[in-house]
Amino acid sequence: MLPYLAITAAAAVWGGSFVFMKDSLEKQNVFSFLSIRFAIAALLMIIYRPKVFIGLSFKFVYRGVIAGSILALGYILQSIGLTKTTVSNTGFITGLYLVFTPLISAIAIRRPIKRWHLAAVVFATTGLFLISFNGLRLGYGETLVLISAAVYGAHIVVLGEWSDGSNTYALALIQILTTSIVCSICAVIVGFEWVPDTSVWISILFTAILATFFAFLVQTWSQSFMHATAAAVLFATETPFAVLFGLIFQNDPMTLRIGIGGLLIMTAMFLVIWSDNRASAKLSQ
Numbered sequence: 001m002l003p004y005l006a007i008t009a010a011a012a013v014w015g016g017s018f019v020f021m022k023d024s025l026e027k028q029n030v031f032s033f034l035s036i037r038f039a040i041a042a043l044l045m046i047i048y049r050p051k052v053f054i055g056l057s058f059k060f061v062y063r064g065v066i067a068g069s070i071l072a073l074g075y076i077l078q079s080i081g082l083t084k085t086t087v088s089n090t091g092f093i094t095g096l097y098l099v100f101t102p103l104i105s106a107i108a109i110r111r112p113i114k115r116w117h118l119a120a121v122v123f124a125t126t127g128l129f130l131i132s133f134n135g136l137r138l139g140y141g142e143t144l145v146l147i148s149a150a151v152y153g154a155h156i157v158v159l160g161e162w163s164d165g166s167n168t169y170a171l172a173l174i175q176i177l178t179t180s181i182v183c184s185i186c187a188v189i190v191g192f193e194w195v196p197d198t199s200v201w202i203s204i205l206f207t208a209i210l211a212t213f214f215a216f217l218v219q220t221w222s223q224s225f226m227h228a229t230a231a232a233v234l235f236a237t238e239t240p241f242a243v244l245f246g247l248i249f250q251n252d253p254m255t256l257r258i259g260i261g262g263l264l265i266m267t268a269m270f271l272v273i274w275s276d277n278r279a280s281a282k283l284s285q
Contacts, residue, residue: 003221003222003225004222006218006221006222007219007222007235008237009218010214010215010218010219010222010235011235011236011237011238011241012237012238012241013210013211013214013215014211014215014238015091015237015238015239015240015241015242015243015244015245016206016241016242017206017207017210017211018082018087018090018091018242018245018246019087019245019246019249020202020203020206020207021033021079021082021203021207022082022083022087022250023199023203024200024203024204025079025082025083026083027196027197027199027200028193028195028196028200029187029190029191029193030076030079030080030083030183031076031183031184031186031187031190031192032183032192032193032194033079033200033203033204034072034075034076034079034179034180034183035180035183035184035186035187035192036195036204036208037180037204037207037208037212038176038177038179038180038183038208038212039180039184040204040205040208041176041180041209041212041213042173042176042177042180044208044209044213045169045172045176045213045216046173048213048217049169052169052170052173053170056167056170060167060170060171061174063162063171064170064171064174064175064178065174065178066158067158067159067162067171067174067175067178068174068175068176068177068178068179068182069178069182070151070154070155070158071152071155071175071178071179072178072179072182072183073148073151073182074148074151074152074155075148075179075183076182076183076186077144077145077147077151078090078094078144078145078148078149078152080141080144081093081140081141081142081143081144081145081146081148082141082145083141084139084140084141084142084144085139085141085142085145086246086250086252086253087242087243087245087249087250087252088242088243088246088247088250088252088254088258088262089131089141089142089145089252089258090141090145090242090246091238091239091240091242091243091246092127092131092239092242092243092261092262092265092266093128093131093145093146093149093265094145094148094149094152094238094239094242095149095236095239095265095266095269096124096128096146096149096150096153096265096268096269097149097150097152097153097156098120098153098236098268098269098272098273099117099120099121099124099153099268099269100152100153100154101153101156101157101272102114102117102272103117103121103153104150104153104154104157105157108154108157109157109161114275116271116272116274116275117271117272117275119271120267120268120269120271120272120275121268122268123264123265123267123268123271124264124265124268126261127260127261127262127263127264127265127267127268128142128146128261128265129261130257130258130260130261130264131257131258131261131262131265159171168220169220172216172220176212219235236266236269236270236273239262239265239266239269240266243262
């Protein structure tokens with residue numbers, strides 16, 4: 001029971017992090033915020049396992065840097081999008097990475113698309129339309145978050161191809177370090193901004209310690225006790241948590257149209273999880 005509660009807690013932290021970041025990114029630019037956040041998270045991971053880099057091959061590090069660069073792009077797009085739309089919309093749309101993952105896998109590595117995945121695409125597309133349709137175009141913020149969800153899907157595909165399940169801690173640390181470096185370079189280009197006040201420090205520490213360092217440790221520990229699909233279902237609760245926190249703390253609007261759109265996106269997410277679980281069950285028989 002404890003591993004399941006731990007993953008749910010991590011998902012709640014991820015959902016809540018949107019609320020913290022939403023306010024902070026109005027005071028500090030995205031690149032500077034992410035740079036400091038991931039630098040702190042990386043430092044904590046090194047302190048926790050100081051010998052983590054010993055014995056790593058060049059190929060391993062190279063792959064980690066590439067995966068980390070993709071992850072950095074996803075965080076940058078998502079964070080900029082968050083400044084242009086609501087917490088609830090960001091949570092809903094980010095969850096579409098579950099739908100993008102099998103689509104990108106089919107295109108990039110020629111894995112066939114399952115019919116339930118196609119159904120999920122229809123549900124997700126309809127839901128996205130209802131949530132973010134603004135006149136004759138999608139909103140700018142929603143579009144950026146949508147692209148970030150696709151980038152996260154690509155990141156998952158890359159990790160699935162490159163990671164053999166061993167030394168996951170080192171691989172995660174390399175990605176977090178890379179994300180911090182990429183964001184730091186971007187921050188220097190646009191103008192680095194130091195943390196302006198205590199509230200932003202609280203947000204940075206919350207996302208660095210709980211949403212990055214703690215969440216990764218929880219994920220690594222918990223998934224050793226459960227099926228990957230069960231973990232995926234629990235991690236998917238990040239979306240309803242984000243919506244709930246957005247409604248409570250940000251007074252996000254919740255119209256019938258947005259509610260139905262969100263429900264369709266949640267349905268798409270769980271269709272992907274259910275179909276993967278069904279396929280896994282058949283293979284194990």
